[in-house]
Amino acid sequence: MTASLPGFPPAQIRRLVIKIGSALLVDPDGQVRADWLRTLVADVAERRAAGQQVIIVSSGAIALGARRLKLPKGGRGSLEDAQAAAATGQIALSQCWANLLHENGITAAQMLVTLDDLENRRRYLNASATLERLMQLGVVPVVNENDSVATAEIRFGDNDRLAARIGQAARADAVVLLSDVDGLYTANPHVDADAMLIETIERIDARIAGMADSGSASGMGSGGMTSKIEAARIATGAGAHLAIISGKVDAPLSHWAKGGRGSIFLAAPARRARKGWLAGRLTVRGRIVVDAGAEKALGKGNSLLPAGVARVEGVFARGDAVDILTEDGRVIARGLIEYDSEEAARIAGKRSEDIAALLGHLPRSVLVHRDHLAMV
Known part of the structure; x- marks a missing residue:
């Protein structure tokens, strides 16, 4: 089963969610890494041409806005700074995605959601219906948390879990998390030379959960391996596979499909829709x-x-x-x-x-x- 899954080929994965973190999309100076992003968009265009539907979950608004507003600590010095940076940076982020997708003949749509949008059953169904219609229209939705109104108490806090919940709402077949590491290791590979990559995870148990750290190495994003394992719990429980692969290479999806390393959490049997929503709740x-x-x-x-x-x-x-x-x-x-x-x-x-x-x-x-x- 797993031999044909690496790369999440369009022939087997009809609908794919791709999550990109701030550290991959924005450089330390607060500028979009446009050359790298262009290679990723080319990957998306290639997959769409092969019949795969794609949803993008993109971080980066706070990092982009912080530079424009000249805010310290990457815009994360206070809740008010983060909200202001998000409001400013989201325009630039959306424009960047829209322009690059347009270069490849693809129409982009923006969806900003809050935690409550996906925790409240009625609003969750509304989001699900919107995503479904956008897929029918051949559009690529670009989703982000609405950090301009989110608070510390009512927010996802990272886009790994947001990507999993969006995958659940969109009834996606798989989710890919682009990361600064190429998968789940037995220990932190940045500090332990003996750490070994785990290529396939069939079940998330205490041993797997214990391999995670909780921090974001870049200081720019908010997710570590702990959030990725939580995302995997949500996605696999909803019947979707989840992969963690490196985003530090050009054309990361093509690189992975051609033999690049990664970790795949295999989908569990899908629950009934309401029970999947319940199990995936974060609050x-x-x-x-x-x-x-x-x-x-x-x-x-x-x-x-x-x-x-x-x-x-x-x-x-x-x-x-x-x-x-x-x-x-x-x-x-x-x-x-x-x-x-x-x-x-x-x-x-x-x-x-x-x-x-x-x-x-x-x-x-x-x-x-x-x-x-x-x-x-």
């Missing part, structure tokens, strides 16, 4: 710790009953997303809670027939219904 309001019996029941596809709850953590309202954990701290599921945190804490560990006496009413017999729950 949760609380945590429900369950006992071994409840863990087993959830694994069989059952709803979460109050009797199986050991404790409730956090403050949340009915309908909020919560993580469901085992008593040793493993997150096993995510779902929409049927009770607020105060009521959930009161009925934790209680049988359904006892809840009415505790609350004075029995509106719902389950804490999280199986239709609103996704295993992770």
Whole structure:
């Protein structure tokens, strides 16, 4: 299966999301690396000519805007600086993409999204519909987080996870993250000469997660290997492959397709659309710790009953997303809670027939219904 996947050939990957980080697109002086970007756009044009639909997730607005506004620390000295830099730089970034794609006979579209656009179910479906229509029209969407209005509390924080969520919304077959390293290594290759590349990852377990670092080496972007593994969790859970390849070479997609190195996280069986959206959510309001019996029941596809709850953590309202954990701290599921945190804490560990006496009413017999729950 994996032998034919490197390069994500158009014959097998109908729809592809490509993510480009700030450090690849913008040089240390705050200028677009136009010559390199032109080779990437040529790659995109070649793939489109072969029948592959492409969506681009592009960082770079803050880095470009910071130079124009002469802001210190690359525009990341404060939230206000980052927002101003993003607002200024996004125009230049969009114009750059539009011009280079136009040179290849391709129409570009801009989509700016916030975390809430993809966490709110109705707005997520709207974004999905827009992406689908743009694909039908033969347009290449260029997507970025709307950092001009995003705050520290309500933002993706990196475009790796944004790319995975866009891939999910667009029902993409694969996502490629262009990086300053050519894949996932057993250790940080910048500091450990014995680090070995892992070419294929079939399952993201604790061992794989433990190989990640959390920083961005360039100081220009915001994502490290940790964010890329989180992106892989989202993408593979939505039924899409995800690759990490080097973007430090010209024509990086062609280079990879011709034998360049990279790591591929293989897609898991796709969940139903709503459950995939739930599992891919990045914001949760609380945590429900369950006992071994409840863990087993959830694994069989059952709803979460109050009797199986050991404790409730956090403050949340009915309908909020919560993580469901085992008593040793493993997150096993995510779902929409049927009770607020105060009521959930009161009925934790209680049988359904006892809840009415505790609350004075029995509106719902389950804490999280199986239709609103996704295993992770």
